[in-house]
Amino acid sequence: MTVTRRHFLSASAALAGASMLPFSLRAEDTIKFGSILDTSGIFDAYGKPMDMAMKLAIDEINASGGLNGAPIDITAYDTQSDMALYTQYGRQLTQQDEVDVVHGGILSASREAIRQTMRKSDTLYFYNVLYEGGVCDRNIFITGVTPAQQVEALIPYAMNKSGKKVYVLAADYNYGQITAEWIKKYVAENGGETIAVDFFPLDVSDFGSTIAKIQAAKPDLVVASLVGGAHMSFFRQWAAAGMNKKIPMASTTLGAGNEHKVLTAEEGDGIMVAYNYSQELETPENAAFKKKWEEAYGDADGIHELAVSNYQGVLAWAEAVRKAGSTDRDDVIEALETGLSIDGPGGRVTIDPKTHHAVLDVHIMELDGQKMKVLETSQQRQPIDTQAVCDLEANPNDNKQHELKF
Incomplete structure (x- = not known):
């Protein structure tokens, strides 16, 4: 993985806090944000930019006055690409750090380890990665493509x-x-x-x-x-x-x-x-995002689909906290279930109330000169695979990854 690590991220040197120890500054009047990602080990090429994107989003929110007047503090754990550490750090975030929300996980196995831990502790969870579909759980929101x-x-x-x-x-x-x-x-x-x-x-x-x-x-x-x-x-x-x-x-x-x-x-x-995303997207939102990334990390070379999905997931959660006027789990879930939307680097992100998945623009692209050249855009595609098996409005206590029928 040496070559892969070196070339995946020219911006990774700017990463702060990508260690096994949490980055944490605490105050009684702060909002506590938890993150669990592989920022070292064999999946670090995915996890490092996701971590950078999360911190960029939180920095933007804090620079604008926080959420409802409260600053956000981050506690971020690096699982070192070890699936066993997802459960350990998930428990630590909920039982010791007492965070208000957790964003994290890359592989499906890590998502399922976190998901059940968060559900047992009534801690809101966001999984911001493309995946195979079918998860139905009112305590989770998923912002990646299905x-x-x-x-x-x-x-x-x-x-x-x-x-x-x-x-x-x-x-x-x-x-x-x-x-x-x-x-x-x-x-x-x-x-x-x-x-x-x-x-x-x-x-x-x-x-x-x-x-x-x-x-x-x-x-x-x-x-x-x-x-x-x-x-x-x-x-x-x-x-x-x-x-x-x-x-x-x-x-x-x-x-x-x-x-x-x-x-x-x-x-x-x-x-x-x-x-949902390409660095070559020619939109005002993407241009602004890349500029912010460059100012924070030196250049935009490290941005990828999973990083942007994580960034958009943080923005969607933040908008729900503003709308709810609270970080209370149930209040934030209800705000997200109104069909809340944000505009991100990949386009509009709208939460589907029935599945807690995102409605997203999808861009068909072709690799050209180490770039992803955008050829066509299909706007606001619904997660119809998961909609076929999940209806949280009718079954709010559902808690499984449904087997999708073909």
């Missing part, structure tokens, strides 16, 4: 540019497994055929035999839902075999953590993606 927002937009676009025969590669845990099912669904709905699906543990880095299988299968399109540093090897090996010039590729993960900046342009150019 498959119905991302995959449903990406697959028809990619198939129209390539063809109907699709080969799927995915990480072998619930994100990859469930996302692969959504890919198959949307391939079929668009008149295509999924000819193979291969799953890979997160530590797999040799894809030689897989590339040979793909060559033999002769698909029109490869869709990759691969996760983490080891899986970056696939894209390099694919390009080294000359396959990036022969078979088009789309991905549901590449670029979400700035992986496209680790690849050379030769390796990455032409790969199709769809996210």
Whole structure:
């Protein structure tokens, strides 16, 4: 991971407080904000910019007078990419630090560890990461894209540019497994055929035999839902075999953590993606955000999808506190359930009252010169996958990740 860490974030040197110890300044009249992220270890390329984005948002809020006249203090823990520490630090935030809200988690396993801890303690929780969908819990709000927002937009676009025969590669845990099912669904709905699906543990880095299988299968399109540093090897090996010039590729993960900046342009150019955010978005909100980031951290190179989702999640929570006039959990939840909206770097973010997920703009993009070039924008896409299984207005005590039916 040495090369990956060095290139993912040129701005990471400006990061403050990314250690195992919490950053915490306490006063009786402050709002207590908790964060748990992987800011070191194998997932630090995701976690460091998320941490930076969170601190940028809190600094902005405090500079404007805080929330309802009260400043916000941060207690931030680094799990060092160790899933066991999510539960430990979650308990510490609720039982010892007594925070008003927690934002955190990257992988789905970390989300579930935090979610149950927060629910037991009645501490409001935000998960600000793209994921596989289906979580239904009134105590959580999720601001990342789901498959119905991302995959449903990406697959028809990619198939129209390539063809109907699709080969799927995915990480072998619930994100990859469930996302692969959504890919198959949307391939079929668009008149295509999924000819193979291969799953890979997160530590797999040799894809030689897989590339040979793909060559033999002769698909029109490869869709990759691969996760983490080891899986970056696939894209390099694919390009080294000359396959990036022969078979088009789309991905549901590449670029979400700035992986496209680790690849050379030769390796990455032409790969199709769809996210809520790109540094290349030409909007006043994105320009202002990048300027603030540069002023705080030196340059904007480290910004990525997950960082922006975390930033927007903090802004949505803050707006709900203002609207509620309180940090009380139930009051803030009720404010969010009014269909509250904020305008962020990725566009308008609107909370869906029934699912506590976000309605988001999704931008279809193509990698070009280590940038994500925006080609089309699908505005205010609903999380219809989770809406099909979750209705917190009708069932406010629901507490599970529903199995999504295809």
